[in-house]
Amino acid sequence: MAQLKVGARLRSAVCATEVIVVAAPAGDVDISCGGVPMLGAGEEAPNGATLDSSGEPTLLGKRYTNAAGDLELLCTKAGDGSLSLGGERLVTKDAKPLPSSD
Amino acid sequence: MNTMMLLEMAESGFGSRVAVQNGPDRLTYSELFGAASAAAGKLRASNAQKMAVLDVNSLAVPIGLFASGCAGIPFVPLNYRLTGDELERLIARIAPCYLVAEPERVSGLADLPGTTVVSREEFVASARSAGPDSAEWPMDAEDIAVLLFTSGTTGEPKAAVLRHRHLVSYIFGSVEFGSADETDAALVSVPPYHVAGVASILSSVYAGRRIVQLPAFSPGEWIDLARSERITNAMVVPTMLVRIIDALDGTGSTALADLRALSYGGARMPLPVIEKAMTLMPNTGFTNAYGLTETSSTITVLSPDDHRAAAASDDWTVRRRLGSVGRALPSIEVEIRDEDGTVLGPGERGEIFVRGEQISGEYLGAGSRIGADGWFQTRDGGWLDADGYLFIEGRIDDVIVRGGENISPGEVEEVILEDEAVADCAVVGVPDEQWGEAIVAVVVVHEGRTVTPEEIQERVRQRLRSSRMPARVEFRDELPYNETGKLLRRKVRADLVAGAGFAAASAAGGVAGAR
Numbered sequence: 001m002a003q004l005k006v007g008a009r010l011r012s013a014v015c016a017t018e019v020i021v022v023a024a025p026a027g028d029v030d031i032s033c034g035g036v037p038m039l040g041a042g043e044e045a046p047n048g049a050t051l052d053s054s055g056e057p058t059l060l061g062k063r064y065t066n067a068a069g070d071l072e073l074l075c076t077k078a079g080d081g082s083l084s085l086g087g088e089r090l091v092t093k094d095a096k097p098l099p100s101s102d
Numbered sequence: 103m104n105t106m107m108l109l110e111m112a113e114s115g116f117g118s119r120v121a122v123q124n125g126p127d128r129l130t131y132s133e134l135f136g137a138a139s140a141a142a143g144k145l146r147a148s149n150a151q152k153m154a155v156l157d158v159n160s161l162a163v164p165i166g167l168f169a170s171g172c173a174g175i176p177f178v179p180l181n182y183r184l185t186g187d188e189l190e191r192l193i194a195r196i197a198p199c200y201l202v203a204e205p206e207r208v209s210g211l212a213d214l215p216g217t218t219v220v221s222r223e224e225f226v227a228s229a230r231s232a233g234p235d236s237a238e239w240p241m242d243a244e245d246i247a248v249l250l251f252t253s254g255t256t257g258e259p260k261a262a263v264l265r266h267r268h269l270v271s272y273i274f275g276s277v278e279f280g281s282a283d284e285t286d287a288a289l290v291s292v293p294p295y296h297v298a299g300v301a302s303i304l305s306s307v308y309a310g311r312r313i314v315q316l317p318a319f320s321p322g323e324w325i326d327l328a329r330s331e332r333i334t335n336a337m338v339v340p341t342m343l344v345r346i347i348d349a350l351d352g353t354g355s356t357a358l359a360d361l362r363a364l365s366y367g368g369a370r371m372p373l374p375v376i377e378k379a380m381t382l383m384p385n386t387g388f389t390n391a392y393g394l395t396e397t398s399s400t401i402t403v404l405s406p407d408d409h410r411a412a413a414a415s416d417d418w419t420v421r422r423r424l425g426s427v428g429r430a431l432p433s434i435e436v437e438i439r440d441e442d443g444t445v446l447g448p449g450e451r452g453e454i455f456v457r458g459e460q461i462s463g464e465y466l467g468a469g470s471r472i473g474a475d476g477w478f479q480t481r482d483g484g485w486l487d488a489d490g491y492l493f494i495e496g497r498i499d500d501v502i503v504r505g506g507e508n509i510s511p512g513e514v515e516e517v518i519l520e521d522e523a524v525a526d527c528a529v530v531g532v533p534d535e536q537w538g539e540a541i542v543a544v545v546v547v548h549e550g551r552t553v554t555p556e557e558i559q560e561r562v563r564q565r566l567r568s569s570r571m572p573a574r575v576e577f578r579d580e581l582p583y584n585e586t587g588k589l590l591r592r593k594v595r596a597d598l599v600a601g602a603g604f605a606a607a608s609a610a611g612g613v614a615g616a617r
Contacts, residue, residue: 006459007103007243007267020103022274041241060115061279074274076111095278098431100288100309101365101391101400102301102337 002040004029010038010073013045017058017079023072031073033058034081055082055089064090103243103270105171108308109135110237115280115310122164122303122313123331131307133230134164140232141169141225142239148218150200152249154178154193155222155294156211159315162202162222163294164303165229171247171266174240178249178261179295183585186210192251192259193217243267248300249466250395261466262395264297271459272301272398273308275433282311289328289336291316296586298337298368301399311335321349325358332360337391339368340375341587347379358383363406365389369587370494370512372519373425380413392427392494394480396471398460402436402492404428419487426491434458437477438486448488451510453498454480483510500591502531502539507569509541511591514572517565518543518558523551528581529572530595543572544594546580 004024011018012033019038031038035052039045058064060078065071066085072093073083083090109131112121117132129137145153153170155162155178163179170177178196180189182204189211193201197216205221212219247266251259288306290313292298306313314331316324319342327333338346343366350358364379364386371390380388387406393399404427412424430436437445438452446452455477463478464470472478483495495510502509511529518527526546531539543562547553555575563571576598582590 007271009103009241020270020274061111074279076107077114095281096432097278097281098276099365099387099389099403099405100305100311100335100363101276101367101389101403102292102298102305 002028004031004071008040009076010040011077012079012081013037013039013049014051015057015079015081016077017075017081017083018077019058019064019073019075019083021072022063022074023070025068025070029071030086032084033079035084036081051081053080055084057081058083059092063093063095065093066090103266104239104241104245105247105266105269105304106138106168106237106239107241108270108273108304109138109168111279112307112310116284119284119310120312121307122161122315124159124161124315124317127161129161129165129230131310134168134307135237136233137165137226137229138168138172139237141165141229142172142237143232144228145169145173145175145200148200150175150198150218152176152178152196152199154180154196154199154201156180156182156189156201156203156207157222157294158182158204158317159290159294159299160222160317161226161315163299163315164307164313165226166202167248167300167303169229172237172239174242174245176246176249177300178251179293179299181251181295182293190214195261196249243270250295250297250300252395260468262297262462263464263466264300264395264398264462268398268460268462269300269304271433272400273304275458275460276400276431277305277308279308280310282306282309283334284310285332286310286334287312287314287331289314289316289324289331289333291319291324291342292337292339292368296368297393297395297399302337306335321345325349328358328361333358334360335363335365336361337365337367339587340366340371341369341583343371343379344375347375347382350382351378358386361386363387363389365391365403367391367393367400367427369589376409376424377413380409390427392492394482396461396463396465396478397456397458397480398462400431401434401456401458401460402427402430404491408491422493423487423491426487426493428492429490430456430492431458433460436486436490436492438484446485448486451483451485451495454482454484454492454494456480483512496591500530502529502541504531504534504539504541504569505537509570514541514543514562514566514570517562518545520565521553521558521561523547523553524558526581528589528591528594530591530598532595532598534573540573541571542574542576542598544576544578544581544598546578 013036014034036049113135121131121134202225248264390404391400435457437455463472495512514529534540
């Protein structure tokens, strides 16, 4: 459990998944991947953690959000685990295409 | 966050696609990633604290941009139009640095203290042939990614600071990963030392769009390349678009069949130019982008749909949006404030403030100009309409204060430009004993046409009000512009005050650049 900072990088404790926080709700939040809390910079995976592979694997470059819409994670490395926030499974967010400007 | 992470994602998502192409030379995303990693090894070994490039658009630019990020040092693209003395002073400010230069400039720069000078060819060849260094990079998002020297009209250039978190936030906020089709290709003709040049590399890499580099802009080459490389996307400054339109119009053949998206920015786009462009290229979607160096490129866009809706509308409140810079990106907030800091409502003119993760607002040695509330004061004047479309009225510093009344030069210029005899116009304030400042209009007349000072004064008096009427109208052959096509009002004013004309100092609608 920790306060999430926009721009922070989290990595899965049990698969190759890495994400960047694009938007975060205020207060402490519990982000998991593959059923195990994700790790921040310098944090080590707990002993004996195993991947819960029941959900969809993460996809490179996809944005993940919660139902409330106040959390957004961007997947920078794909992996086998699926993302969740305090037990709520995160879903991919549909891209609203912007015209390319440069 | 690090810009190299964006390239790594592209490499693992679509490594075999062509990332960048210059003439017959091309690099796939995997090759670009490998070359950037290898070049980063060279940078680390050199102990340089900055990497600079003094080059037109070449493969050295994207390799250097990502290699600098990977090595954890700032990337500093230098303006190749600067004179030897100006360059030497800038290079002295960024030493110790690793400088990649056009081959013909290497010998002239070889003896600068603290500078390792390498030719573009040598840098690219060595990066391509070396096995990739271990591709690890610092993840401190506060590290400086890019330093851009902005061309001040007075004094030494200032270095705008863009940190990795600004540039990566800009990309995350404005581009969808891998959203380009495999056949998409972006024609890049803005110079690498402009924020749009840097942004075009990052946006295209993250979208998976092939970059086709045009080393130096000419309308003929731009059109030829657009056709032969089946270009789908391009970005130009208004002066470039004018020349492209003239060239297209002259040939009678206007088709750029593959060009789906043409964006423009960097200076005010005259309405007749964009209207003509839309007529000549009916299948192309136009996007107007507004941004500053300190905002990591684009912060508002007028989309292709906005262009079409405005052009087709009989409602003048919709129609006039063709002259706006559109609406804020979803990741950006825009506010208009008055001099006391009060937030203004729709239709009220004031200063533009912006907020968002991509905003740096920082110059080297001067700290960030972002306020405690997170808002950045752009020094641009403007107003929002009821639906959030932003209209720009030029730099706040150019505002004329006449008898306590603030007058935006852009508002007066627009009215004067409606006269069909008028080709170009600059409105400035000069010191005046009675009013504090007096309005002077400097006008360029179309060849073979005439207009009197009285006619211009009368037009302004009728359309606006008498306090907006120029006290004096002067005629000139041309107005001074910087190379991105921005009118240098400060120079117009200085020359008027000095009583001098506008001699050859004018860059007369320079051909390259943006923002």
